[in-house]
Amino acid sequence: MAWGPQSTPDYRFGRSKNTQRYSAPPGVTLLGYASPEGAGDAIHHYLRDHEAQVRRGQQVVRAVQQLINQGITPDITVTHPAWGEALFLKTLLPKAHHIQYCEFYYQNQGADIDFDPEYPSSIDGHYRSLCRNATQLLSLTQTDACISPTQWQCSRYPIEYQHKIKVVHEGVNTLFLTHKHWPTKSLRCSIILLILLTWAKRHAKRLLNASTSKPLPYPSGLI
Known part of the structure; x- marks a missing residue:
């Protein structure tokens, strides 16, 4: 997603097949980018997700470049670091403020794998889990600030980046x-x-x- 200050319209990006299913709220322009091709069979299976995310990042850059060509340069971008959309925006928009939504950082223990003794993880699974963070790590080096829904989700990220993350709860409003x-x-x-x-x-x-x-x-x- 990308948008400017309050005095200008908001622009939200997503894959075209997804944006066609939703209507934009007032003041928001919903733009789609073409679905990227998947990773080839010859790619190492540790890196298939990363290649697909790099391809998505390229599609996002092309879509944002079209916006820039129309004279509209976003001041702020808000993206998900694990999907590839944030990979190249810092280079394309060096003066913008970049915010990323830190949802989940893959771990070898205590998270999405190796939590159930009935289904122990293999060494291969551990290595693949490490490689799945490649896109996030590249994205996090280019962000100005991050938000995360809970303290636990924030704590899963490397300590080197936690100072950038602000916990903003998005669950039930208990008030x-x-x-x-x-x-x-x-x-x-x-x-x-x-x-x-x-x-x-x-x-x-x-x-x-x-x-x-x-x-x-x-x-x-x-x-």
Whole structure:
């Protein structure tokens, strides 16, 4: 995403096939870039994600360059460091302020792999996990500031970059959703909502196995 000061319109970028599904809010111009090609089969499997992200970064640069050619130069960019969109923007927009959203930094332990004894990670899996951070590390060297939703997510990033990260919680507004908003009648079924990180989608089967291996603390529950 990229935008200027409040006196100018906002410009949001995304893959064309995604932006076509959404309508922009007032004052926002939604622009799409062509979906990048995937990594080739000859690429080492540790680096396939990184190559795809480099290709995405190239597509973003082309889209932003078209904006610049129209006389519009963004003052601020907000990007996700792991997707490749931030890789080349600092060079293209050296005077802009660059902010990155630090969602998740891959770890060998205590995060998305090797957390379940039933599914131990291999050495190959550890090495691949390290390489998956390549795009983020290159992006973080070019950012002016970062935001992260939680202290835990912030703490996953290398200590050298944590001073750039400000934790901005994006979850439930507890000042609004207080006990006075709770239902006064008992429910037949308790609903448990688990706020999970991005690995949840990739490991849904494990999560379901873990949730059913122990009795729930409610007579009836939905996860």
